[in-house]
Amino acid sequence: MSEANKAQESKEEYERAGRTSHVELEYYRSGRAVGCVSGTNFGRRVCVELSFPMPKTLAQKLWDSHVVRVAPGEPDLLYVDLHLVHEVTSPQAFEGLRLSGRRVRRPDLSLATMDHNVPTQGGVRAADDLSRRQMETLAENCRREGIPLYQIGSRRQGIVHVIGPELGLTQPGMLIVCGDSHTSTHGAFGALAFGIGTSEVELVLATQCLPQKRLGDLAVTISGELPLGVTAKDIVLGLIGRTGTSLGQGHLVEYRGSTIKGLSMEGRMTICNMSIEWGAKAGMVAPDETTFKYLEGRPSAPKGEAWESALEYWRSLATDPEAPFDAEISIDASQLEPHVTWGTNPGQVAPVTGRVPQPRSDTDERALKYMDLLAGTALADIAIDRVFIGSCTNARLEDLRAAAQVIKGRHVHPKVRAMVVPGSTSVKRAAEDEGLDLVFKAAGFEWRNAGCSMCLGMNPDILAPGERCASTSNRNFEGRQGSGGRTHLMSPPMAAAAAVTGHVVDVRELL
Amino acid sequence: MEPVSRVSGRMAPLDRADVDTDQIIPKQFLKRIERTGYGPFLFFDWRAPGDFVLDRPEHAGAAVLVTGANFGCGSSREHAPWALRDFGFKAIISPSFADIFLANCYKTGLLAVTLPERQVRHLIDLASEDPSAQVTVDLEKQEVRGEGFAYRFEIDAFARECLLGGLDEIGLVERHKSAIAAYEAGRATWLPAVK
Numbered sequence: 001m002s003e004a005n006k007a008q009e010s011k012e013e014y015e016r017a018g019r020t021s022h023v024e025l026e027y028y029r030s031g032r033a034v035g036c037v038s039g040t041n042f043g044r045r046v047c048v049e050l051s052f053p054m055p056k057t058l059a060q061k062l063w064d065s066h067v068v069r070v071a072p073g074e075p076d077l078l079y080v081d082l083h084l085v086h087e088v089t090s091p092q093a094f095e096g097l098r099l100s101g102r103r104v105r106r107p108d109l110s111l112a113t114m115d116h117n118v119p120t121q122g123g124v125r126a127a128d129d130l131s132r133r134q135m136e137t138l139a140e141n142c143r144r145e146g147i148p149l150y151q152i153g154s155r156r157q158g159i160v161h162v163i164g165p166e167l168g169l170t171q172p173g174m175l176i177v178c179g180d181s182h183t184s185t186h187g188a189f190g191a192l193a194f195g196i197g198t199s200e201v202e203l204v205l206a207t208q209c210l211p212q213k214r215l216g217d218l219a220v221t222i223s224g225e226l227p228l229g230v231t232a233k234d235i236v237l238g239l240i241g242r243t244g245t246s247l248g249q250g251h252l253v254e255y256r257g258s259t260i261k262g263l264s265m266e267g268r269m270t271i272c273n274m275s276i277e278w279g280a281k282a283g284m285v286a287p288d289e290t291t292f293k294y295l296e297g298r299p300s301a302p303k304g305e306a307w308e309s310a311l312e313y314w315r316s317l318a319t320d321p322e323a324p325f326d327a328e329i330s331i332d333a334s335q336l337e338p339h340v341t342w343g344t345n346p347g348q349v350a351p352v353t354g355r356v357p358q359p360r361s362d363t364d365e366r367a368l369k370y371m372d373l374l375a376g377t378a379l380a381d382i383a384i385d386r387v388f389i390g391s392c393t394n395a396r397l398e399d400l401r402a403a404a405q406v407i408k409g410r411h412v413h414p415k416v417r418a419m420v421v422p423g424s425t426s427v428k429r430a431a432e433d434e435g436l437d438l439v440f441k442a443a444g445f446e447w448r449n450a451g452c453s454m455c456l457g458m459n460p461d462i463l464a465p466g467e468r469c470a471s472t473s474n475r476n477f478e479g480r481q482g483s484g485g486r487t488h489l490m491s492p493p494m495a496a497a498a499a500v501t502g503h504v505v506d507v508r509e510l511l
Numbered sequence: 512m513e514p515v516s517r518v519s520g521r522m523a524p525l526d527r528a529d530v531d532t533d534q535i536i537p538k539q540f541l542k543r544i545e546r547t548g549y550g551p552f553l554f555f556d557w558r559a560p561g562d563f564v565l566d567r568p569e570h571a572g573a574a575v576l577v578t579g580a581n582f583g584c585g586s587s588r589e590h591a592p593w594a595l596r597d598f599g600f601k602a603i604i605s606p607s608f609a610d611i612f613l614a615n616c617y618k619t620g621l622l623a624v625t626l627p628e629r630q631v632r633h634l635i636d637l638a639s640e641d642p643s644a645q646v647t648v649d650l651e652k653q654e655v656r657g658e659g660f661a662y663r664f665e666i667d668a669f670a671r672e673c674l675l676g677g678l679d680e681i682g683l684v685e686r687h688k689s690a691i692a693a694y695e696a697g698r699a700t701w702l703p704a705v706k
Contacts, residue, residue, distance in 0.1 A: 068694040069687050074669050077687060079694050081702055089588065091544035102681070108704040117542065130542035137544050148705045169703050181587040181611060195611055197589035198546075199618035199680075207684045209691055213667060245529055246581040249610055279584065281610050302701035310701040345529050345584075363528050456586075458538045477533040477585060479556045 055320035057217045058286050059252035062192035062317070066175045068209055075211040081174040083204050084160045085112040085147065087138040088458070089179030093202035094141040106208045107146040111169065112138060114152045115159045117458040120421050120448035124153045127460045145205075158424020158450040161185040161392040165269065166426055168298025172287035172314040177204060182392050182474065184275040187284035188268035189291055190317045192252070194282040215250055215281055219325040221257040224334030229508040231402065232267030233394060233472070233491035235259065236274040237339035239331060241349040248280025251326070254319060255285050259333040265294040266398040273393045274474050277346040286318040340379055340504055341476045341489040343367035348476075352379050352494065352506045370478050371486050372466075379504050382488065386469040387418035387499040388481070389445075389492055391455035394472035395423030399492040400431050403472075404439045406496035406510055412444035413502030419446040419461070421453040445499070457482045470498035512620045514677030518602040519647040520574025522638035523565050528579035532612060535583065535591040549590055550597030565598075569642035576603045577634040583612025592619040602648040604655060606631050617670045618680070622648055626655060630662045650674060 056064070069077040083106075090112070097103065104110065117131040118124075126132035135152065142149040150156040156163060161182055164170040172190035177183060179201040186193035196210070204210055222235055253275055260268065268285045275283030285291075292311060295301045302310045337351035344367040350357065356377045359365040368375065373382070389395065389403050400420065412418045420440050422428035428450055431437055437447045454461040455473035457480065463469055465484025472495050476487040488504060497507040540552040557563050564570065576595065582605040583591060592615045595603065602622040616623035626634075637644050637657070646657040650671060655662045673680060684691075 069690045077684065077690070079691070079698075081698075082705075088541050092546045092589075095544070095546075100681070108706075111705045128542075134542050134544060169705065171703060173699075174702070179587060181585065195587040197587055197611060197615035197618060199589060200614065203681050203684065206681050207691065208695075209684055209687075211669075211680070211684065213669070245584055246607060246609070249581075249607065276585075276611075279581065279609060300703040300705070302703075306701040310699070313699065345531070361528070362526075366527070456533075456538050458541065475531075475533070475585060477531045479537055480533050483537070483556055 055323040057319045057323045057325060058190065058254050058284060058317055059192065059217050059282075060323070062173065062175065062190075062284070063214070065173065066192070075213045078175060078210050078212050080177050080204050080208050080210055081109060082164070082169060082176045083110045083208070084164060084176065084178035084180075084183070085110055085138075085201070086116055086160050086178070086180065087114050087134045088116040089198050090141065090201055091134060091137045092198050093179070093205055094137075094145070096199075096202040097205055102206045104145040104147060104205045107148075109208060110147045110205070111164070112142050112147050112149040113157055113160050113163055114138060114150075115157075115450075116452045116456065118152045118157075118449075118451040119459050120451050120453050120461060121446075131459065155425055158422075158426065159392045159395065159452055161269075161273065162396060162423035162427065165189065165265070166298070166424060168295055168301035171295065171301070171310070172291060172317050177210060181276045182273050184280070184283045185269050185273040185392055187272040187275070187282050188265060189295075190284060190287035190314065192282055192284065195276065215252050216326040217324070218248065218251045218253045218280065219328040220253055220255050220331065221328060222255065222259040222331045222333050223257040224259055224332050226259060226262075226333050227336065229338055229493065229506075229511055230333070230336050231338075231491040231493065232263055232270040234336050234339045235331065235333060236271045237341065237346065237349045237489065238336050239329070240274065240278045240346045241339065242331075243278045243329070243347070245277065245345050245347040246279040248275065248278045251280050253280045253283045255283060256319070260285055261288065263290075264398055265290060266396045269396070270393055274346065277474060287314050338491060338494050338507055340494065341487070342371065342373060342379060344370055344476055344478050346474070346476060346489060349489070350379060352490075352504065354379055380506060382504045383468070384416060384470045384488070384498050384503060385467045386463060387412075387416060387495050388421070388454045388469055388471040388473065389419070389495050390421030390423070390453050391473035392423065392452070393455075393474040394492050395421060395427065397427050397430050399472065400427070400436050401434075403492040403496040404436045406493050406507060407443045407445070407500065408439050410443060410500045412499045415502050416499055417446075418444065418499040419448055419454070421448045421461070422450050424450045443500075454481050456480060457485075470495045470504065512618075512677045512679065515601075515620050515622055515674045516651050517647060517649045518574055518622055519645065520601070521570070521572065521643060522575045522577050522634060522646055523570040523573035524635040524638040525564060525576060525578040526635050526639075529581045529584055530578060531585035532583055532588050532591040533585055536588065536594040541588060541590055546593055547597060549594035550599070553594040553598045572599060574599065574601045575646055575648060576600045577631060577638055578603065578605050579631075580606040580628065582608050583616075584609040587611045587615070589615040589619065592616045592621045596621050604631060604634060604648070617674060620674065620677075622650060622674065624648055624655060624664045624666065626662050626664055633660070
């Protein structure tokens with residue numbers, strides 16, 4: 001029974017005993033309800049004060065534990081536990097600091113890496129002068145401010161959202177920010193994690209804090225057993241197909257339910273990663289044994305007694321029963337099929353067994369024109385030119401294993417150029433230790449170095465105009481993977497299957 | 512940041528929903544290390560074929576962009592509001608903005624204002640039919656007005672105050688140094704530091 005119900009019950013009992021009573025509760029944002037039960041007891045006026053914790057969502061717990069300062073009419077001031085930095089969105093922030101004579105407050109709570117425009121083949125030299133200047137600028141800024149940097153060539157370099165978790169730096173209960181919209185990935189650990197702009201990067205560098213307006217709470221409950229060939233990517237694509245691209249605006253999302261419980265950390269990261277694609281500020285999953293098992297022994301995870309203390313706290317990070325959400329969405333995972341996008345935003349998506357739908361809006365019509373697709377075309381008939389297995393959404397070891405399983409003993413279609421870009425240098429190493437590189441290479445895939453690569457095409461890995469790509473990344477926006485390029489988002493096994501057959505295909509036919 | 516209280520001028524209509532920041536400023540232009548110089552690359556791919564609405568002579572010099580819902584979705588790149596500002600826009604009106612983009616606009620001093628779909632439709636139609644129509648986005652009065660109409664808009668009170676005062680947000684936060692230090696002192700000892 002909740003505390004609120006208990007209070008109500010005591011009030012009723014009080015009344016049954018012939019006493020009048022009145023309950024007044026004032027709710028405070030500190031998360032406690034404080035109030036007073038008053039009445040008359042055989043003519044004598046009495047008042048009993050009450051104070052009990054309000055049920056909270058996971059997101060509210062994470063938020064409240066980071067509040068430095070609350071003031072009426074102002075956003076809450078939140079403390080940032082980890083600030084991830086990369087070469088593209090930080091140079092102007094460092095410059096701003098320099099111009100105002102400020103220094104980085106907590107270089108020890110900041111970590112920089114190079115990922116967005118690093119080359120993925122041919123050594124560490126950037127392909128163009130501007131990229132090189134951007135990387136050199138990051139190195140110089142980190143040197144001056146004492147911020148640890150995993151630069152290109154380092155054993156720990158990789159996509160910023162892949163290295164945080166694998167180093168054990170991403171932990172439950174933390175507040176993590178980065179000048180990148182896919183920072184929501186880290187929410188998979190029960191952390192509050194979201195992307196920020198460059199001015200906010202400067203603010204966090206200077207103060208380690210961020211003023212934020214309180215946000216709403218959404219729950220996405222996903223239950224049921226995932227069918228064969230259906231992955232975390234299909235869950236999130238299916239979800240965005242239902243919500244559209246902006247339903248999550250102004251909200252923190254908690255993914256819960258038996259399917260989420262059953263997912264690996266990698267799968268949970270894939271789902272949290274794409275929260276931004278339906279507009280949510282952040283996505284998160286309550287930490288559990290899967291989380292703790294993943295973390296234990298990682299370089300930055302707590303050790304010994306500290307581990308025990310951390311664990312005790314982490315176990316408290318779950319939504320309380322009866323904590324209110326503003327809205328809840330339910331998904332039956334057992335009915336899901338592999339999904340593939342047909343348009344130019346992630347909400348324009350359908351099961352692979354379906355057809356390109358009739359346009360319902362100007363946006364749909366524009367998308368079909370850009371994608372050069374006709375309504376009614378079977379998705380599985382769409383021929384592809386390129387395959388990209390990579391990105392912060394789907395380039396962890398589990399993703400590469402799932403793709404390799406489909407590839408093994410098969411060959412990339414002669415008309416297709418396919419590449420694998422591991423999410424980090426250590427994912428690459430681990431994959432090579434298992435021989436996955438040999439599976440991909442034998443099948444005709446290019447095996448590249450770690451980076452964001454063709455997810456956003458800031459390095460030379462881009463589509464030519466008109467080329468069509470089966471991609472495990474997160475955005476199918478116009479020109480995202482190269483001006484004029486056409487992107488179909490899907491899971492790693494689906495992309496692997498497309499590489500083999502030369503067209504979009506239901507991976508279940510190959511399993 | 513320069514204080515922003517009122518923007519007056521002509522409108523340019525971009526009648527599309529879900530305009531993402533990859534369109535506003537494509538990735539190949541994110542390699543600059545400066546905050547300026549992005550204007551020529553605004554909507555680069557959409558402008559390339561010619562006759563893009565923003566390049567039509569009747570919309571040259573427009574100060575207010577009126578556009579569809581969920582404007583600025585996708586990547587967190589602050590280069591998007593920088594490019595819009597460099598191009599000459601001082602205000603944007605849309606039924607809704609993506610969260611990060613909206614925060615970035617406020618920091619850039621770009622006046623991003625939401626109005627109901629019906630009123631935005633009126634402004635888009637007006638800008639298309641009469642490109643010389645003048646509009647004023649008044650932050651003080653929280654009103655978008657022109658000949659024969661005045662639409663009230665809501666905006667976060669604190670963001671409004673920062674824009675009107677041209678406040679330096681870092682300076683504002685630094686005033687709470689002792690609260691920050693007190694919070695820091697109470698952080699759990701197991702929390703990671705980067706070595």
